[in-house]
Amino acid sequence: MQALDWPLFLSETLFSRFDGSYELPYLSNSPQLMAESIAQLPVTEHNRLRQLISTNNQFFKGVMHYRQAAEGLWILATEMAPEKDLVSRALYDATLTADYYFLSFAVFEYRFPLDETGNAATLRSTTCTFYKPRTEVATFFYTGSTGRFYNIAFTRNWVEQHLVFSSTAEKEKALQFLNNETGFLNWIDIVPAAETLSTAIWQQLQSDETPDSNPQWFADTLHQVIGHFFQAAFADKRLENYSSLYNKDYAKVALAEKQMLNNLHKPFAGVDAMAKTAGMSPTKLKAIFKSVFGFSMLQYHKEKNLLFARQLVQRSPVQVKIVAAIAGYKTVNKFSAAYKKRFGVLPTEDRRTVVDGAY
Known part of the structure; x- marks a missing residue:
């Protein structure tokens, strides 16, 4: 060497x-x-x-x-x-x-x-x-x-x-x-x-x-x-x-995550599209991604997406319906349901808590 x-x-x-x-x-x-x-x-x-x-x-x-x-x-x-x-x-x-x-x-x-x-x-x-x-x-x-x-x-x-x-x-x-x-x-x-x-x-x-x-x-x-x-x-x-795993596999998964994070405001692109970006088969990418990040690719996108949306709720004056649209949800009801399931409160309740000075 x-x-x-x-x-x-x-x-x-x-x-x-x-x-x-x-x-x-x-x-x-x-x-x-x-x-x-x-x-x-x-x-x-x-x-x-x-x-x-x-x-x-x-x-x-x-x-x-x-x-x-x-x-x-x-x-x-x-x-x-x-x-x-x-x-x-x-x-x-x-x-x-x-x-x-x-x-x-x-x-x-x-x-x-x-x-x-x-x-x-x-x-x-x-x-x-x-x-x-x-x-x-x-x-x-x-x-x-x-x-x-x-x-x-x-x-x-x-x-x-x-x-x-x-x-x-x-x-x-x-x-x-x-x-x-x-x-x-x-x-x-x-x-x-x-x-x-x-x-x-x-x-x-x-x-x-x-x-x-x-x-x-x-x-x-x-x-x-x-x-x-x-x-x-x-x-x-x-x-x-x-x-x-092989080092090349880690690099490809990092590239797939980068692509996902750059498009959190859009619907999940799908495993096939992400695999094409990473340059590996969909089956292999799914397995390696779950091993590295602990989530499936769709679950990871949803988790990051909701964390991103929660910060918009807590740190910006943007209306909840607009936050829902930015986060890629077609309706406020679907966004609110996903939000409450993840964080235990509705987005309107979360914002009210921040405004009242609890955070």
């Missing part, structure tokens, strides 16, 4: 076109290498003393903090505002060790146009992903969005030494899942109070006088997040009997 010439690779791929977006690659063998590979981008500035990487270029503005909280436990926190549609790709140098698992959660905001006069609503998206060593993950970021995402990196050894499980059998299941085969899982929202947690972590990073001034706070906080992740993941049964 030949070592990856990272500077040469960057010169050939950085901000090249990739599936309709501009490519932003980084190395993911370890958190240290991830930070170093991003610091080597020709558009970034690296302050090693503060463990801070920053950039302000024609494609995106961003700041990354990185910290080692304990042996085998790191956090890399990034605040980002894309100026162009970007796809961030986790890559690997095959000649180097890759023994870190990455648990990532993101809190992003974007402005959704409500009409042709310029009125818009600010909507928020929270997601969580988990991927194993040597899994090549593609993440899409869209022009006009702003937000933060957090990569929590940990080793199998850290899990064995620090995580407490409810039973020996549960611990064995977790360790069985943490093997060296590829694996990528996505949850719409599995991190408790993700927005509050995001603010707390970011404030702590900014307030540290030196990068090593408060490692225990990070160690305790990340420990809680990882522990809760495993509890929630065991509850939905997705870690059991998980089958690893």
Whole structure:
């Protein structure tokens, strides 16, 4: 195997076109290498003393903090505002060790146009992903969005030494899942109070006088997040009997999800059309999508669609009947019924609660 010439690779791929977006690659063998590979981008500035990487270029503005909280436990926190549609790709140098698992959660905001006069609503998206060593993950970021995402990196050894499980059998299941085969899982929202947690972590990073001034706070906080992740993941049964996939399959599924999210305001395009976009058979796409996202493609579209609609109800003055139309429902009654089934309240009741100041 030949070592990856990272500077040469960057010169050939950085901000090249990739599936309709501009490519932003980084190395993911370890958190240290991830930070170093991003610091080597020709558009970034690296302050090693503060463990801070920053950039302000024609494609995106961003700041990354990185910290080692304990042996085998790191956090890399990034605040980002894309100026162009970007796809961030986790890559690997095959000649180097890759023994870190990455648990990532993101809190992003974007402005959704409500009409042709310029009125818009600010909507928020929270997601969580988990991927194993040597899994090549593609993440899409869209022009006009702003937000933060957090990569929590940990080793199998850290899990064995620090995580407490409810039973020996549960611990064995977790360790069985943490093997060296590829694996990528996505949850719409599995991190408790993700927005509050995001603010707390970011404030702590900014307030540290030196990068090593408060490692225990990070160690305790990340420990809680990882522990809760495993509890929630065991509850939905997705870690059991998980089958690893090829990296090319993960990339194709990410492309299918991108296509779906770009068209939430439209009826579901159908598995056949999505499969054509992804470049695989409908049967294979359905199976892989369910494995990665925990929903069928239609269920995922409905879930994202309703979460999107709820934010319009809560964060905009748009009439419910217009929200129903934006969300792709033919009638207000069908929209209200789906809304109440998912959230336990009618959209008019949800809006009244917000107006009355309960949120």
